[in-house]
Amino acid sequence: AQRVTQPEKLLSVFKGAPVELKCNYSYSGSPELFWYVQYSRQRLQLLLRHISRESIKGFTADLNKGETSFHLKKPFAQEEDSAMYYCAPSLYNTNAGKSTFGDGTTLTVKP
């Protein structure tokens, strides 16, 4: 079974501060992980894929197999980063009946 856990439902930081949204996974094989973001009144959209090792909107996420984590990080948060963030595994490795995505973390960046 492939599970992800986002331990923080809410996260609040000040503008310019570093931010880290946590995602932990438990996998029996090689994980495929993604971060999705949902801004207020916008649709859910893909933010990052772990295999691409890219930086999007200043965010990066590194797969740490030793710690089984895929935390999303940004060195200097901006107010426009305020949104709901979901960590998600590949659809094909989900445990049927469980939530495909993590429970999500609501990030608030205060001015």
Add this chain to the structure above:
Amino acid sequence: KAGVTQTPRYLIKTRGQQVTLSCSPISGHRSVSWYQQTPGQGLQFLFEYFSETQRNKGNFPGRFSGRQFSNSRSEMNVSTLELGDSALYLCASSLEGRVYEQYFGPGTRLTVT
């Protein structure tokens, strides 16, 4: 390319009724997945269709069903509606071979009274 579209955007039904939601994927995308999003349960996977066949299924009762047409458009049906079915229903499409990279529609907000 046009994004994923869902109709209707808002729907109000009463308990016991049934409802059909529609999803048009991005052109060229043959995989369509459905999710239920609620404040308490978060994002829950319903099912995924590919080439008119259900390929994956979440843990929802049989009242929730779906289908996909030859043009990849998909519909989701919920029969005998319950109050707890009130939610935002999201549809996502993806390319064959990249099914993990999903593009979401705006959702259909279903309210059951």
